[in-house]
Amino acid sequence: MNVMIITKPKELECLVKSIGENPVFIIGCSECATLCHTGGEKEVLSMKEKLEKKNIKVTGWVVLDPACHLLNDKRLLKKHKNKVEQAKKILVLACGNGSQTVSEIIKDAEIIPGNDTLFLGEIKRLSEFEKRCDMCGECIQDLFGGLCPVSRCPKSMLNGPCGGSIDGKCEVNSEVDCIWDMIYKRLKEKGQLDRLKEIRAPKNWSKSLETRRTL
C-alpha cells in the first residue's frame, strides 16, 4: 500500500491536557498510521513511555489490524477486555475514522484522538507525504491530465491558474508547486493544451456524500 490516510501526531502537552483523568489504554493501527509513524507499535510504546513520565498510568496497549476494520477490532479488543475496562481514557493513534471505529466498540471510556488527520495522499519518500485527493465523490482529474486541482489547488480552481502563480510555485505557499503549473506542463508535453481552453463547469459538490453516510 502506498496511498493512505496521512496523519500527524498531536503535541504531547495538548494530549496530556485532553487526557486529564487517567489511566489510559493506548490503541495503534497497523496500516496507515504505522506507515506514517504516528501509530505503529513503535509509536505506541514510545507514547506509553512519554505518558508514564508525565505520571499518567497506562493500563495496556494494542495495535489494531487495521483500526478502521470493525470486526477485526472487536476480535482483537476482546483479548484486552480487562485492561480496556480499567482505563478511563482510550488514546487512539490512528486516523479520524479509526478513532470512530473504536468509539463504536468502546462505550464506557472516553476516546481521545492522538493524531490529526490531514488528507489522502501518497508516500513520496520515507516520511514525506503529499496530498493527492479530497475524496470529492466525482473524480474529474482526467480533464487535467491526471492531476487533481480540486485537492491540490488551495482555491480548488477548475479554470486555473490564479494570478498568483509565480515560477511554478503556489501563491499560498512558495514551497508548494502550483498544481496548475504542473497541469499546464503535463498537457503541453502531451500536446493537449487545447483542453485548457474549455470552460470547466462548476463542480457538483453534492456527490461528496455530504448528506449520506453509507454506501
Place this chain on the structure above:
Amino acid sequence: MVYKSNLERVLSDGKFAVTAEIGPPKGSDPDKITSKAEIVKGCADAFNITDNQTAVVRLSSMGGCCILLKKNLEPVMQITCRDRNRIALQSDVLGAASIGIKNMLFLTGDHQSFGNHPDAKGVYDLDSIQLIQIVKNMRDNGIFQSGDEILSSNPDVFIGAAANPFADPFELRVDRLEKKIDAGAEFIQTQSVFNLDKFNVWMDEVRSRGLDKKVYILAGITPLKSLRMTERMKFHVPGVDIPEEIYNRMKKAEDVKEEGYRVALDLINEVKKIKGIHGMHITALFWEDIVPSLMKESGLLPRP
C-alpha cells in the same frame, strides 16, 4: 444604444476610460468612503469598491457601493469567490442589481491565509470564470446556475474581470483572458503594470488574437508611495512584477513620493499609447489626493 452604465458608455464611445479604486474602511464609518470619494470625484468614470481585499475584513463592497450611489458616483462592485458559495453569490448579484449597481467585477479572490483571519474556511465553490459565465447567463437568459429560472427581472450587469499578464505560466495568460471573454467578461482590469516590456508582449498576443476587439482592457496603475511599499509589492505580493529599473528609481530618489508620482505619470503616458488599451484603473490606496493632479497632468481631465 442604451448603456448599462456610465463606464460602458465611455468605453463604447472609444474614449480612454478611467476607473479608480476606493478601499473601504476597517469599520462602519461611511465618511471614510465619502471623504475619499470627494477627493477623486470627477477624476474617474466609475469607482471600484474592493471585496475584503487581501482577505482582510472591511466594510462590504455592497455597502460601499451603496454609499457611492447616494453620492451619485458610479460604483464597480468587486465580488470574490473566496467567502461565498454559488447561492450567496447569485443572491448578491441580484441584490446589487436591485439597488442600481451596474458594474460588477468578478474575482476568485486572494487566499484567506494572507489576511487577518487566516483560520477561516475558504469557500471557493466557484472560480471567477465560472461565476462570470453564471452571471452572464442570469442576465441574458434569466437562468440560475442550477437551471432554475429567474422570475422577475434579470440583473443588468456590465461584467468585469481581472487579468494578470505577469503571472506564470506566461503562455497561459492570454488563454485565460480569452476564457474570461468566452465566459462573458466585457471589461478587464489588469494587475498593476510596472513591467512595460512584459505587458507589451502580452498585449501583442492579445491583439494578434483580436481580443482587444472583444473586450475593453483597462491597464492597472498603482502609484508607489514609499520605498517600503515598493519593496513589499516587489518581494511579497504574489503576481506583481516591479522591474529593477523602477526599483532603482525609487531607491535613488531624494523625494520618494515625488518619484513615485513621476513613475506613475510615466506609466500612464506609456499605457495610453498602447494599441488595444481602452483605459486605466488607478489604485492609489491611502494616497487618493494625488489622483486629481495625476489625471490632470496626463491630460485625462475633464472626464467625458
